[in-house]
Amino acid sequence: MPAISQPAPPDAAFIDIRGVTKSFAKGSIRAVDDVSVTIDRGDIFGFIGYSGAGKSTLVRLINALEVPDSGTVSVAGRVVSRAKESELREIRRDIGMIFQHFNLFNARTVAANVAYPLKLANWPAKERAARVAELLAFVGISDKAKAYPAQLSGGQKQRVGIARALATSPQVLLADEATSALDPETTREVLELLRKVNEDLGITVVLITHSMTVVQHLCTRVAVMEKGRVVESGDAHSLLSNPRHPATRRFVQSALHDRPSEQVVASIRQRHAGRLVVVSLAGGGESGLDLSGLAAPATVVYGGVGEVTDRPFGSLTLALGGDEVSAARAVEQLRQRATVTDLGTASKPQLDPAWSISEEGDQ
Numbered sequence: 001m002p003a004i005s006q007p008a009p010p011d012a013a014f015i016d017i018r019g020v021t022k023s024f025a026k027g028s029i030r031a032v033d034d035v036s037v038t039i040d041r042g043d044i045f046g047f048i049g050y051s052g053a054g055k056s057t058l059v060r061l062i063n064a065l066e067v068p069d070s071g072t073v074s075v076a077g078r079v080v081s082r083a084k085e086s087e088l089r090e091i092r093r094d095i096g097m098i099f100q101h102f103n104l105f106n107a108r109t110v111a112a113n114v115a116y117p118l119k120l121a122n123w124p125a126k127e128r129a130a131r132v133a134e135l136l137a138f139v140g141i142s143d144k145a146k147a148y149p150a151q152l153s154g155g156q157k158q159r160v161g162i163a164r165a166l167a168t169s170p171q172v173l174l175a176d177e178a179t180s181a182l183d184p185e186t187t188r189e190v191l192e193l194l195r196k197v198n199e200d201l202g203i204t205v206v207l208i209t210h211s212m213t214v215v216q217h218l219c220t221r222v223a224v225m226e227k228g229r230v231v232e233s234g235d236a237h238s239l240l241s242n243p244r245h246p247a248t249r250r251f252v253q254s255a256l257h258d259r260p261s262e263q264v265v266a267s268i269r270q271r272h273a274g275r276l277v278v279v280s281l282a283g284g285g286e287s288g289l290d291l292s293g294l295a296a297p298a299t300v301v302y303g304g305v306g307e308v309t310d311r312p313f314g315s316l317t318l319a320l321g322g323d324e325v326s327a328a329r330a331v332e333q334l335r336q337r338a339t340v341t342d343l344g345t346a347s348k349p350q351l352d353p354a355w356s357i358s359e360e361g362d363q
């Protein structure tokens with residue numbers, strides 16, 4: 001291994017992005033704006049956010065396809081953001097990447113596509129063939145070794161992409177919208193394969209997605225990006241079940257439709273005079289939220305529930321009946337069991353503007 005001139009700071013995380021800014025068009029587009037994120041070894045870390053948020057640029061900074069204007073990026077103990085040309089090949093061998101449109105060589109067979117990085121790394125032909133066979137078996141397409149990409153389905157093409165990205169035994173796999181071109185069934189299969197890459201091979205997976213499904217099924221940690229900045233980050237389950245930033249709320253809402261907009265609240269109030277509360281399943285324990293034994297009768301009037309990393313999340317809006325005192329007691333009981341947002345009554349509404357998601361804001 002060639003000498004690497006710049007070791008990462010001693011306290012650096014496995015992937016350590018510190019104060020990174022990257023602009024384009026002579027500084028007029030700030031694609032990544034003072035971002036600091038740490039990713040631990042073994043994480044499945046998702047960058048989420050809408051188009052143009054800066055996700056791809058950030059990931060391209062991790063494998064040194066872009067150089068930051070300021071800040072540093074280090075991966076597995078070395079600074080990649082200022083690596084010399086001579087070091088880049090070594091660094092990229094350690095960081096595999098897969099793409100939305102697979103980026104396969106159409107004129108080469110599956111086996112030749114997977115062998116390509118090994119050829120670049122000067123592996124002898126015999127060892128190359130053995131490694132390719134091993135990789136194709138791992139991704140489950142041994143029978144397609146001699147096929148050409150045009151003869152494969154989207155899911156099979158992404159399996160080839162994954163096998164090729166794993167060829168040189170990287171420590172990190174970057175996935176840029178890797179399932180966006182696939183149907184839901186194939187998406188689930190590819191997500192399972194990525195989980196296997198993480199669990200069986202111990203590879204840290206960093207993915208970019210605008211899909212809640214991907215985050216729900218795969219990510220252990222997430223960072224939400226908006227306008228070049230990371231606006232919220234943390235453990236996937238707690239962040240998605242208790243989103244604080246409006247961008248995160250919109251993201252969860254777009255998939256789960258669990259929280260009523262102001263307009264929906266107004267329409268619910270026409271049918272229910274009592275107090276409305278939104279209870280998040282985040283605090284409801286591993287198995288869900290117990291609604292039994294409340295001091296006031298509770299009617300579910302809105303909500304959405306799903307799973308993240310095999311634990312329930314989402315929220316339910318309840319209309320509490322009975323008198324004011326029993327409703328207040330029921331709210332206290334609910335607060336013992338879950339995170340509660342009190343929307344008040346029609347005569348005393350308490351809608352927190354920061355919490356609410358207007359129809360306009362939904363994307």
Ligand SMILES: Nc1ncnc2c1ncn2[C@@H]1O[C@H](COP(=O)(O)OP(=O)(O)OP(=O)(O)O)[C@@H](O)[C@H]1O
Nearest residue numbers: 024025029030031050051052053054055056057058
């Ligand atoms: N090479 C470039 N030259 C000029 N502008 C760029 C370049 N790369 C990215 N940008 C701009 O930087 C901003 C962030 O782009 P980026 O692709 O990182 O966002 P994204 O969140 O990945 O979005 P998408 O999901 O659409 O790819 C956008 O405004 C984009 O147009």
